[in-house]
Amino acid sequence: MAFPARPLPEVSMLGTMITAALGAGVAAPAAGLLAHRAVVRAGNARRLRITTSHGVDERYFARIGGLDQWLSVRGEDRANPVVVELHGGPGASHSALAHVSRDWERHVTLVRWDMRGTGKTLRRSGADGQGEVTFARLLRDAVEVVEHVRARLGVRRVVLLGCSFGSALALRLARSRPDLVGAYVGTDQKIFDGGRDLSDHAAVLDRLARAGKRRQLAAVRAMGPDPRAWSAEQFGHFHRAASATDPHTFAAMKSVVLKSLWYSPRHSLREIGTFFRSFQVSSAVLPDTAAFDDRADGTAFDVPFFVVQGACDLVNTPARARAFFDDVRAPVKEFALIEDAGHFAAYRRPGLFLDFLLTRVLPTLDGARQRA
Structure with a gap:
């Protein structure tokens, strides 16, 4: 939950994008900047091509919860395990990160979904056409997405990858519907505690004070x-405030998220604006979550349970995630830290995250039970 919930003014937004994408303090002339963007986008498009005979690369809208919602299904072998990713924010589409996670698709079929109020789903129907934007509705949508993916790809269970805010949805789905989930993986894991622990607020105040942000x-x-x-x-x-005062998270937002969006071959300049608009539309979900209590909801899971956290994450701290993890009862469970990473740890260090998937998560899957 590290992204801004209010869109930046257009000039400020593009300035941030330019600086992040080029890593320069002064923006290049517009024509040269766009020409450079076109060259990099073309290279990324080539990298994204899937040419294997049993591969899949589909991008489409499916009717989920009465709304056309955008899905991407990519992988080099349809026989590989299926990973369904629930993105963070709320409103933080991961669709622009396809080239960052490209190597994952050699080993899994990766499904991305732009939730209602987010990205390409938001652009399809507009802000007034998103229907009910609540946590409960998003959770029902998530169940429908997994059921849709199961039918489309012919699998019984998926690996559920919850990222930041998306991990709050994924946690509840994995707990309540183990029949759909082969393994749970949370990264940038968000844990709600019913408002008991107020240390995050104090920590942000301290960082703002030290930074002189009066x-x-x-x-x-x-x-x-x-x-x-x-x-x-x-x-x-x-x-x-939490993101801007966390140096690792702020660096990842610039070098991974914004840079990926600027150079994405599958996102137009107008869609960059939609990316920021998504936070404003989706922020309506947040007050719903304030009284959530994950321990009260239950710490027993009937599926393998994994958490991968950035060791330096000040947004969703590894200590809070670890405390919840220690109470979890599951057939298999493992907690891992990615060193020198904050929020967006899996995308800041995609090779390390892939190694965790290959050596820890995928071996726990029962192949006979994953395919329909």
């Missing part, structure tokens, strides 16, 4: 420490 400090202090009293706008402000 105006943001006053705003976060005025919100109070209890998220159960925050509005959607206040949630967005807090998450912006």
Whole structure:
């Protein structure tokens, strides 16, 4: 849940994109910048090609929860295990990260979904056409997506990959529907505790004070420490402050997320604007979650349970994720840290994350039970 919930003004947004994409302090002339973007996008498009005889590369809209929602299905062998990814935010589509996770697709079929209120799904129907944007609706959508994927790819169970906010959805899906899930993997794992632990608020105040961000400090202090009293706008402000004052997360946002979006061969310039608009539309979900309590909901899981966390993550801290993990009862469970990484750890270090999938997660799958 590290992205801003309010869209940046267009000029500021493009300036951030340019700086992040080129790694330069001064923007190049527009014509040269766009020409460079075109060259890099063409290279990324070549890298994304899947040419194997049993591969799959599908991008389409499926009717999920009464709404046309965008899905991507990619992999070099349809016989590989299927991973369904639930992105973070809310509103933070991962569709632009396809080239970052390209090597994963040699070993798994990776399914991405732009949730309602997000990315290509938002662009398809517009903000007023998203229907009910609540956590409960997103969770029902997630179940429908997994059921759709099972039918389309002919599998009984999928590996469920929950990223940040998406891990809150994935956690509940894995707990309640083990018949759909072969293994649970949470990264940037979000844990709700019913508002008992207020340390995140204090930590952000401290980082803002040390950074000399007086105006943001006053705003976060005025919100109070209890998220159960925050509005959607206040949630967005807090998450912006938390991300901007976490050096590892801020670096990953620039070098991985924004850079990937700028150079994505499957995203137009207009879709870059939609990416930021998604946070505003999806922020309506956040007040629903403030009173959630993951321990009260249950720590027993009937599927292999894995958590991969950035060791330096100050947004969803590894300590909080580890404390929950220690209480989990599951057939197999493992907790891993990715060193020198904060939020977006799996995408900051995609090779390490792939190694974890190959050596820890996939061996726990019962092949006979995964295929329909």
